[in-house]
Amino acid sequence: MNNENMTVEQESRTQQKPKASPRVVRPNVDIFEDKSGITVLADLPGVSKEALDIQIDNEILSIDGRVEIPLPEGVSEEYGGFRTSHYQRSFTLSQELDGSKVEAKLKDGILSMHIPKREEFQPRKIEIRVE
Amino acid sequence: MKGKIPSQQEEESGQIQRERFSGDFHRIVNLPDDIDAEKVVATYQNGVIHIIARRRESSKPRQITIQ
Numbered sequence: 001m002n003n004e005n006m007t008v009e010q011e012s013r014t015q016q017k018p019k020a021s022p023r024v025v026r027p028n029v030d031i032f033e034d035k036s037g038i039t040v041l042a043d044l045p046g047v048s049k050e051a052l053d054i055q056i057d058n059e060i061l062s063i064d065g066r067v068e069i070p071l072p073e074g075v076s077e078e079y080g081g082f083r084t085s086h087y088q089r090s091f092t093l094s095q096e097l098d099g100s101k102v103e104a105k106l107k108d109g110i111l112s113m114h115i116p117k118r119e120e121f122q123p124r125k126i127e128i129r130v131e
Numbered sequence: 132m133k134g135k136i137p138s139q140q141e142e143e144s145g146q147i148q149r150e151r152f153s154g155d156f157h158r159i160v161n162l163p164d165d166i167d168a169e170k171v172v173a174t175y176q177n178g179v180i181h182i183i184a185r186r187r188e189s190s191k192p193r194q195i196t197i198q
Contacts, residue, residue, distance in 0.1 A: 028150035043151050045178035069179060109178015 027063070027087045027111075035123050037097065037116035044087050045109035052106060054113070056099040062090035063111065096121040132158045132180070165190035 030041040047065035065087040138153040
């Protein structure tokens with residue numbers, strides 16, 4: 001990455017102040033950059049499409065997902081490896097990213113988002129005319 | 132339980148952040164003796180595997196009628 005601040009992501013601290021509830025966790029993410037923009041992958045196991053909310057407000061992209069794991073009636077958690085009930089995380093998009101064109105997919109509990117660079121930041125080929 | 136999480140980095144892309152696990156995973160959960168191995172049901176949804184293992188009928192508590 002030759003120009004880091006040109007690219008992405010400083011996480012906004014505002015939304016992550018000392019946990020309001022111990023059951024809210026930050027999902028792990030991978031972030032990649034290519035010529036066209038950035039791709040964010042987030043682990044959200046147990047979150048269905050209906051229970052996932054992604055919003056962009058003032059260049060802040062927030063992910064909010066509820067875990068819904070149906071337990072049969074009368075069954076209690078014996079081995080609580082999966083007690084999270086809420087995933088939350090937010091990112092500040094840099095100027096060059098176009099927040100209005102975010103594409104999001106959810107598959108097998110993994111959220112994949114592509115955020116393109118604004119057109120003026122996309123690489124362009126300049127045609128050379130022969131005269 | 133065994134599985135693999137493929138690494139999803141695309142070619143020609145720079146990695147900015149990497150927190151997600153990728154690779155093989157393996158986990159063993161010990162079950163009580165009275166589980167009916169024939170009747171274990173597993174479903175997979177939204178990245179969560181849900182395995183239901185029931186006790187054998189013969190080991191369930193039952194009422195004894197007094198004659």
